[in-house]
Amino acid sequence: MSPREKDPEDNRDVQATSESDEPTTESPIGRQEEGSIPAERESEESASVSAAESNDGADGEEQAESAEQILPLLPLRGTVVFPQTLVPLAAALPRSLKLIDQVMSGDRTVAMVLQKDAENENAGPDDIMEVGTIATIHQMMRVPDGTVRLAVQGVDRMRIVEIVEEEPFMMAKVVKAPETTEDTVEIEALSRNAIDLFQRLVGLVPHLPDELVTAAVNVDHDPKHLVYLIASNLRMDPEMRQKLLEIDSVGDKLKELNAFVTKELDVLELGRKIQTDVQDEMSKSQREYFLREQMKAIQKELGESTETETEVNELREKIDSSGMPEEAEKEARRELDRLSKLPPAAAEYGVIKTYLDWLTSLPWNVTTESQIDIRRAREILDEDHYGLDRIKDRILEYLAVRKLKQDAATDEEPLLHREPILCLVGAPGVGKTSLAQSIARALDRELTRMSLGGVRDESEIRGHRRTYVGAMPGRIIQAIRRAGSKDPVFVLDEVDKLGSDWRGDPSSALLEVLDPEQNDSFRDHYLDVAFDLSQVMFIATANFLDQVPAPLRDRMEVLELSGYTDDDKLNIARKYLVPKQMKANGLKVEAAEWDDAALLNIIQHYTREAGVRNLEREIGSVARKLATAVAQDEPIPSTIGTDEVREYLGRPRYFYEERAARTAMPGVSIGVGVTGVGGDIMFIEATRMPGKGSMTVTGQLGDVMKESASAAMAYVRSRASELRLNPNFYEKSDVHLHVPAGATPKDGPSAGTAMTTALISLLSGVPVRDDVGMTGEITLRGQVLPVGGIKQKALAAQRAGITTFILPKRNDVDLDELPEEIHNDLTFVLAETMDDVLKAAMPEGFSERVTNDGHAESVPSSQLAARGVA
Numbered sequence: 001m002s003p004r005e006k007d008p009e010d011n012r013d014v015q016a017t018s019e020s021d022e023p024t025t026e027s028p029i030g031r032q033e034e035g036s037i038p039a040e041r042e043s044e045e046s047a048s049v050s051a052a053e054s055n056d057g058a059d060g061e062e063q064a065e066s067a068e069q070i071l072p073l074l075p076l077r078g079t080v081v082f083p084q085t086l087v088p089l090a091a092a093l094p095r096s097l098k099l100i101d102q103v104m105s106g107d108r109t110v111a112m113v114l115q116k117d118a119e120n121e122n123a124g125p126d127d128i129m130e131v132g133t134i135a136t137i138h139q140m141m142r143v144p145d146g147t148v149r150l151a152v153q154g155v156d157r158m159r160i161v162e163i164v165e166e167e168p169f170m171m172a173k174v175v176k177a178p179e180t181t182e183d184t185v186e187i188e189a190l191s192r193n194a195i196d197l198f199q200r201l202v203g204l205v206p207h208l209p210d211e212l213v214t215a216a217v218n219v220d221h222d223p224k225h226l227v228y229l230i231a232s233n234l235r236m237d238p239e240m241r242q243k244l245l246e247i248d249s250v251g252d253k254l255k256e257l258n259a260f261v262t263k264e265l266d267v268l269e270l271g272r273k274i275q276t277d278v279q280d281e282m283s284k285s286q287r288e289y290f291l292r293e294q295m296k297a298i299q300k301e302l303g304e305s306t307e308t309e310t311e312v313n314e315l316r317e318k319i320d321s322s323g324m325p326e327e328a329e330k331e332a333r334r335e336l337d338r339l340s341k342l343p344p345a346a347a348e349y350g351v352i353k354t355y356l357d358w359l360t361s362l363p364w365n366v367t368t369e370s371q372i373d374i375r376r377a378r379e380i381l382d383e384d385h386y387g388l389d390r391i392k393d394r395i396l397e398y399l400a401v402r403k404l405k406q407d408a409a410t411d412e413e414p415l416l417h418r419e420p421i422l423c424l425v426g427a428p429g430v431g432k433t434s435l436a437q438s439i440a441r442a443l444d445r446e447l448t449r450m451s452l453g454g455v456r457d458e459s460e461i462r463g464h465r466r467t468y469v470g471a472m473p474g475r476i477i478q479a480i481r482r483a484g485s486k487d488p489v490f491v492l493d494e495v496d497k498l499g500s501d502w503r504g505d506p507s508s509a510l511l512e513v514l515d516p517e518q519n520d521s522f523r524d525h526y527l528d529v530a531f532d533l534s535q536v537m538f539i540a541t542a543n544f545l546d547q548v549p550a551p552l553r554d555r556m557e558v559l560e561l562s563g564y565t566d567d568d569k570l571n572i573a574r575k576y577l578v579p580k581q582m583k584a585n586g587l588k589v590e591a592a593e594w595d596d597a598a599l600l601n602i603i604q605h606y607t608r609e610a611g612v613r614n615l616e617r618e619i620g621s622v623a624r625k626l627a628t629a630v631a632q633d634e635p636i637p638s639t640i641g642t643d644e645v646r647e648y649l650g651r652p653r654y655f656y657e658e659r660a661a662r663t664a665m666p667g668v669s670i671g672v673g674v675t676g677v678g679g680d681i682m683f684i685e686a687t688r689m690p691g692k693g694s695m696t697v698t699g700q701l702g703d704v705m706k707e708s709a710s711a712a713m714a715y716v717r718s719r720a721s722e723l724r725l726n727p728n729f730y731e732k733s734d735v736h737l738h739v740p741a742g743a744t745p746k747d748g749p750s751a752g753t754a755m756t757t758a759l760i761s762l763l764s765g766v767p768v769r770d771d772v773g774m775t776g777e778i779t780l781r782g783q784v785l786p787v788g789g790i791k792q793k794a795l796a797a798q799r800a801g802i803t804t805f806i807l808p809k810r811n812d813v814d815l816d817e818l819p820e821e822i823h824n825d826l827t828f829v830l831a832e833t834m835d836d837v838l839k840a841a842m843p844e845g846f847s848e849r850v851t852n853d854g855h856a857e858s859v860p861s862s863q864l865a866a867r868g869v870a
Helices: 008-012 039-055 058-066 094-104 185-204 211-218 223-232 238-246 250-302 307-322 326-340 347-361 374-384 389-408 432-443 475-483 506-513 550-554 566-584 596-605 613-631 642-649 658-662 703-718 752-764 790-799 809-817 820-825 834-841 844-849 861-866
Strands: 068-076 086-091 109-114 131-142 148-165 171-176 422-426 447-451 489-493 537-542 557-561 668-675 678-690 695-698 733-738 772-774 804-808 827-831 857-859
Touching: 068 094, 068 148, 086 094, 094 109, 094 131, 094 148, 109 148, 109 238, 131 171, 131 238, 185 211, 185 223, 185 250, 211 223, 223 238, 223 250, 238 250, 307 326, 307 347, 326 347, 347 475, 374 389, 374 432, 389 432, 389 557, 422 432, 432 447, 432 489, 432 537, 447 475, 475 489, 506 550, 566 596, 566 613, 596 613, 596 642, 613 642, 668 752, 668 790, 678 752, 678 790, 695 703, 703 752, 733 752, 752 772, 752 834, 772 834, 790 804, 790 809, 790 820, 804 809, 804 834, 809 827, 827 834
Parallel strands: 068 109, 422 537, 422 557, 447 489, 489 537, 668 772, 695 733, 772 804, 804 827
Antiparallel strands: 068 171, 086 148, 109 131, 131 148, 148 171, 668 678, 678 733, 827 857
16 A cells, blocks of 8 residues: 555554544443444344354365465554454555455455554555455445445455565465364353353443343354454454464463453453542542531530631630730731631631731741851851952941840840841942842841842832732731741842832832831731831842932942952952852862963953853853863863863953054043943044034933033033144034944943043044043033042953053042052042143143143052052
8 A cells, every 4th residue: 555645544544443533432342333243133143154154064164274365465454353243444545445446346355464563554565464364345435535434244264375466456375264163161161251251341331232242142152253253342452353363272262352351351340449439439528518517507506616716716826926016916806806707608708817827927026046256257258258348347347236235235225126228239240149148147047038120019018908809918028927037137139120100119118118217117008017127137239329219228328349350350269169160060179270370361351240240150161161071081181271261261252452452543532431240441432524513422322421522522622722722623523422332321420531531632633542541520611520430440440451540539538448459550640620631641742732730640559558548
């Protein structure tokens, strides 16, 4: 049979068919029409069969067995035709249809044999079984979908001698293979046992008619016919049917059949038992329900407690032992009285019970009792974080004050709890959240965390009122319950990402939470009773302080985490990140030694950040390369150097050597600002072309930065003569001011001095020094005003290889906070006016153009050390 396109049901050519395409699955028993003669014809056909068998003599059987004949061979897919059974079949493949058409024009006799693989649509001589059945096609019907349906009567068992033809279909030389029959007492016993088992099976399977048992009894004198009659009505897989067909001895066939039916009976009886048990269990449940209802009625008449009263008593005990304040206890008992009068089926019953469960599960009077050990706290903070001395000192100050107040507390003057509310501000990856975790560990307190990023609904903070379906407390109360104490360390992450819309302003809802004078009586909308948050140590984190609402910012003590120097990152990588990533990737720390030069190479050329998050990722990437080599039994270098870093991480991604090339032409200056990842340098470019005096500003600049550009141009025009510039330059020229990296939004006043310097460099034709960076706001009169973020900007200048950093003179106080290595690498110029900036930023010859005396103060590292600057 050649394959062709057809429906899924055509894939079963040639196979048994029934009223449905697939056999039913309610039991392992097959349908009657798939095997036996219909029940209404059983008497007539059994009589004819008996008559036919009585006419067959032993000599005829031997002669028939030895006679060979050539017959068309029809492979069957997924079914077996037994002798003396009537089977419906379906055929769809062209090869099978040709065979059927030829057979129907002749004596309608065909040899049928099971295929070894039912999915094979082009079976050959090697793909079929050796034993099959000689059958007669009694009826053929063509279906509109192209298939042919047949009614086939099995006649004799046969064995294939050889395949004589293969095209257009197989022709086979076959020989009849009658079964050996012994008329013994054992055969009679096996036959009776088979009938008894089949009778029990029919009684367990609803779709099998009782007439099948009668038909089996009528043929009990012919054991072979009995085997095929019973087997054809069982849901049996093709391999088992073929096995029965191939057994020569009728006695062995009966034994195999009895074993199969016994197994199926066990399965069916077990299923019946399971079904009965389920029904009994359901009846038992219904009976218990009615008994409980009767018991409730009896208990009510006798005045005994019911299920509701049991729950009420449990809640009353929880209220007594919860230690809640008087207001909360009064509200809880009022709601408990209402609950005791409601039936469990009432809608309000579940609402009140949930409310009482919340009230009784809060840690009203549970605190973390621990002895304050300042030395241990210092060790924990140093163990988890490198540097950050200011933050660590503030935590130790808090612990010291708390220890002294705790020691001085008496019964007459108890300890008043007013926890500090800290706000850690810094770029991503500088360790804000992990520092909060270390603080909780140093204080021996529980840590709970709440992310505020994207929170826009006030109910997220304060909860929903109980009038709403599915109302719950706000996330503050939920976090307190999770912590299990009333004095945890509570991290409010990303407080600068709070939003507000028509649903409310979450930042305003936080005002009560973060006010030490009010949070001892925080009132959640769901609880509607005061809860004391004064012992909670709140630690907020933010990336940008200016995005935190002013009233909220005023309630917090702001601690800035400015970022790390290259030396800090090197120490962090060596002490923390390398061991962590080596262990995380299944390697021993001593498997490879990391060279400091390699780590500095990663820091300077593969990352550009204030923190160490990307640094950890790059170290992890190298560790994974080493782990891959170890897993493949390949050697790994004993020392990770710069060559290995380049091999594993590819080409460097960041370069600061381009600084000199970009500032070699007039009109380019280097500004230093603060971005979302800490400080960074930015090139300010200016150019001019013939025009009418207009100025264009590009680079996705904010309003403040655009105003700085306008102020810079106004200053340059007003000082053109003093700076020996063409005073009418703007009449016939257009100026374009651009800040590269146009995809990154930029804003702020810090670029005023850099913009002014770039314009003066453009108009004078003198390039700006390539080793000078600057920051500061410019006024129309040329005054340089102070700006923020000096530490981040100084770190960025150091990373970029800048040696001279110009900043407003009024920012000199910020120099005291800079690390010593920054002072060693940078010379700071404190400028009051733009003249000071120009003298430091332009080449030496340019200073003669400045007519008034500048006030620039160059502060080398030696003088800073003399002033006591660390």
